[in-house]
Amino acid sequence: MRLSVGKDLSEIQQTRLFANWLLDIGDGNANGSNDGDAVIHILEDLITQSSDPIGSLIKFVYPSFLDNLNDPKYFEERSILAPKNQVVQEINDRLLSLFLGEEKEYLSLDSICQTEFIHNQFDESLYSPDALNGLKISGLPNHKLILKIGVPIMLLRNIDQKNGLCNDTRLQVVSLGNRVIETMVLTGSNIGHRVFISRLSLTPSDNKIHTSSKGDNFP
Structure with a gap:
């Protein structure tokens, strides 16, 4: 065509x-x-022809990146969509490396969803923490989440619809605590508001995943 x-x-x-x-x-x-x-x-x-397609894509979507790190509107108007979580992670890692400052690492605390024992009989010892940590599940962050101050992030859950904290809401990291992340809203009706995102207990919505529950992680 x-x-x-x-x-x-x-x-x-x-x-x-x-x-x-x-x-x-x-x-x-x-x-x-x-x-x-x-x-x-x-x-x-x-x-386009490039030996580094992801790098070229980042430069196209985020031109003059270092000059606009402190401009919230710069990140409000830009985003990159990808077909697979693996590609999303690669783009995130590349973009994160461009930000200044120290990284802070957050790990999930994965465990068997106890409600599954009601309807299913299986050996819990077969599902080690390493196996649960390695699951890549749609709608949930990976076991390891690395952030820096100033990084744009996106919510994966509706956690406070009244205040506009819904799935797909974009925010920018302001400060990083051990169990709380302070952010500024970039999209929706509450642009500019400061909000705190705490760790939550999350369960996969994918019906194919019957044996895992991701607890103590950020949505």
Whole structure:
């Protein structure tokens, strides 16, 4: 599919055409009706050649990074989406390395979800802490969470909807305690508000994960 954009079109119209192009690809309608096999011509603006694609992506989304570390609006307007948690972690690690200051490491305290014993019979000794710590579960942070002051973060749970602390709310780290993180809200109706995020007991929502509970972690 080729996208022809005239020079007289406004930026909004160009964005709308691009969005429709993406939707057609996602819905399987690219290049008209097809039986699942179609040729898609990628826009030249989207094609880049780099030996370090993640580094190039970070530079594109976060230009003049070091000059804008103290500007909350800079992070409010920018984000990177990735298809897999593994890619998300790699991007996070690369972006974290660009921030100044010391890292602070937080570890989860993983254990068997005791409610599972009511309906299932299994040997708890088979599920060691190392095995539980190694699980990569959608909607929950990894066992090891590393942060720095100034880093933008995103909530993975609705913890205070009244005050706008909902899933996908973006915040910026202000200070790092042992069990509490002080943050500033970057999105939603409470932009600029200071809020404290404490450790919570979290249980995976994935029905395929029947034997683990992530307790004492940040949402």
